[in-house]
Amino acid sequence: MLAKAKECWEQEHEEREAEKARYLAERIPTLQMRGLSLSALQDLCRELHAKVEVVDEERYDIEAKCLHNTREIKDLKLKVLDLRGKFKRPPLRRVRVSADAMLRALLGSKHKVSMDLRANLKSVKKEDTEKERPVEVCDWRKNVEALSGMEGRKKMFDAAKSPSSQ
Numbered sequence: 021m022l023a024k025a026k027e028c029w030e031q032e033h034e035e036r037e038a039e040k041a042r043y044l045a046e047r048i049p050t051l052q053m054r055g056l057s058l059s060a061l062q063d064l065c066r067e068l069h070a071k072v073e074v075v076d077e078e079r080y081d082i083e084a085k086c087l088h089n090t091r092e093i094k095d096l097k098l099k100v101l102d103l104r105g106k107f108k109r110p111p112l113r114r115v116r117v118s119a120d121a122m123l124r125a126l127l128g129s130k131h132k133v134s135m136d137l138r139a140n141l142k143s144v145k146k147e148d149t150e151k152e153r154p155v156e157v158c159d160w161r162k163n164v165e166a167l168s169g170m171e172g173r174k175k176m177f178d179a180a181k182s183p184s185s186q
Contacts, residue, residue, distance in 0.1 A: 053061065117125075 051064070053064070056064070
């Protein structure tokens with residue numbers, strides 16, 4: 021199979037080369053420079069230069085169009101990205117569906133499945149953290165004066181250590 025593919029590829033390559041040679045033979049006539057005088061050679065050179073200039077101008081115009089189209093495509097892509105971001109998605113509504121209804125929707129109406137998902141849940145007591153912490157009411161100015169300087173920092177460090185060690 022690989023050999024057949026290689027043969028086809030080589031044949032296509034040869035056909036392309038033959039087409040290229042045929043096209044160039046049509047477009048480019050052979051130059052006859054033997055037996056021409058100096059003025060005839062100069063005229064021939066002028067003609068060739070004129071043709072080269074025309075082809076060069078066409079190439080430049082095509083490149084300019086290509087660059088313009090590329091920039092336009094880039095701008096349009098940016099506009100598309102901007103437009104995508106501007107549309108607001110509607111907020112989704114929460115739909116309350118029981119477990120039984122969900123299973124019926126998934127499994128079909130012929131399955132009679134009943135599940136009580138709340139039956140196996142543990143009950144958790146809510147701890148009152150406010151009762152455990154005694155709230156000290158004191159003058160904040162005394163607290164700031166007591167904690168000023170390095171001794172105050174040491175007191176803060178010791179105070180931070182003491183509750184965690186209990």
